[in-house]
Amino acid sequence: MDWNRVEGNWKQIKGKVKEQWGKLTDDDLDTINGKQDQLEGKLQQRYGYQKDQAKKELNEWYGRQKW
Template structure:
């Protein structure tokens, strides 16, 4: 998936992300700005997930 498509999907998924992971604030999601490493890091910080678990969780939301 190229970077432009991924960032477009990020914007589409931001609402779903707030629903699924209520501890993520709108500001945090906006700050991540489609940068998946920042998302994975925030998931590790707030939910105690490993990077692999965060990747899997995001891909499940995306499917």
């Protein structure tokens, strides 16, 4: 996964993240600032995911994106 693409375009991508995971707040998204590990942590916090599940969900979402 080339997460640098997400970090570099976070302002454009965070809308897609919000569509996928609506429980994430705008403050969450600002704090995450494109960092993969922080996004995984927020998914665990907001959705009650285990670490492996958060990583899997994120990887699947990333794979579905049309860059």
